[in-house]
Amino acid sequence: MSATETASPSSRADIGEWSKLxxxxxxxxxxxxTTxxxxxxPFDRILPLFSDIKRDGADKPEVFDIGGGEGLLLFLAERAGVLSRGLSVDASENNIRVGTKALAAAGADTVELSCTSAIEEWPNRQFDAVTMIDVLHHIPPALQRAFVDEAAARVRPGGVLIYKDMADSPFWMAxxxxxxxxxxxxxxxxxxxxESVCAWVAEKNFSEEHEETIDRYWYRHELRVFRRPADA
Ligand SMILES: C[S@@+](CC[C@H](N)C(=O)[O-])C[C@H]1O[C@@H](n2cnc3c(N)ncnc32)[C@H](O)[C@@H]1O
Known part of the structure; x- marks a missing residue:
């Protein structure tokens, strides 16, 4: 079943309530x-994708979220019951400080935030899923490919890279x-x-499993799921 056909584990109303919390x-x-x-x-389009991630020996994925801000995505995933553990890195010390305190107060004990802007300081291991949501347009162009390559390198065989960023067209939405x-x-x-992001990931032999363009008000989003071959 494709992610578009998968029933959402949580409604937009749930997501709104948890964001408010x-x-x-x-x-x-x-x-x-954050609220x-x-x-x-479109978190309501991203969270159902977590349900499609298979994990050896567990029914929920362990997720590495790159540029996760105050941890909203992982918090929503925990609340939706589609997360085993989540680790997020973000460049902003303030985001990490504020997010860590808020997550603890909200009782989200499976989500950990860590501050770094450098790829070299990302965890040197693999996850069931790596997410990169609205981060790449904040990265200097000369570093964008390395960000995508290194994110893909942290996906375990058979796991997924979930990528979303803002569309560069039409000009008025961009x-x-x-x-x-x-x-x-x-x-x-x-x-x-x-197109460049898809080409970079394809070079690593990932297959594009899901492709979606989503408009919310005047914002256009490009969402993709890339799966790493189980034997790679
Ligand atoms: C638009 S926010 C997205 C936050 C989160 N992914 C979400 O969708 O709610 C972009 C985030 O990328 C982070 N960021 C920018 N450059 C980064 C870098 N080099 N390494 C890690 N995070 C970075 C910013 O601090 C910010 O929190």
Whole structure:
């Protein structure tokens, strides 16, 4: 069964409630952004993908989330009951500090956050799934391929890389997101064309298992699931 046909483990209403819970623990402007992020990011399309990840000896996957911010995705996955353990790295010390405190207060004891912006400091092991959600456009173009290659290297044989980023077209949607990042992240972003990302992962012999373009308001999202061969 493809991920598009899989029943969602949680409704958008659930996701909204859980986001509110974490957002309340975070507080302030960051808490507000966390509370409402699900309205523009299709977590309801990403979480069902976790249910499709098979794991040897366990029914839920262990996930490595790259650029996971305050840990919202892994928190939602834990609440949805589709996570065994989750580790997230993020470049922002503040995100890690605030997120770690909020996750503890919300009782999310299977999610761990760690601060680093350097690939060399990522864990040197493999996971059932690696996720990279809305991170690549924050990475300088010269480093984008290494980010994708190293993310793929941390997927265990038979596991998946779940990738989502903002589309670089049409220009008005890409422009709206650019404005969003100028205001919230104070950063001039660099889109990685989805075709390039797919080509890089294909070179590693991963198969593209799921492809979806999702519009939420003026934001266009490109979601992909790449599976590593079981014997690679
Ligand atoms: C748009 S946010 C996405 C957060 C999270 N993935 C989500 O979807 O809720 C982008 C995140 O990437 C992080 N980031 C940027 N450059 C990074 C790097 N070199 N290594 C790790 N994280 C990075 C930022 O700190 C920020 O939290």
């Amino acid at each position: 974490l957002g309340r623990e975070i507080g302030g402007l960051r808490g507000f952004v 409402h992020r699900w309205r523009i990011v 422009g709206a997101n650019r404005l969003h990042d100028l205001v919230l992240a104070r950063q001039w972003i660099h889109y990685a064309p989805i």
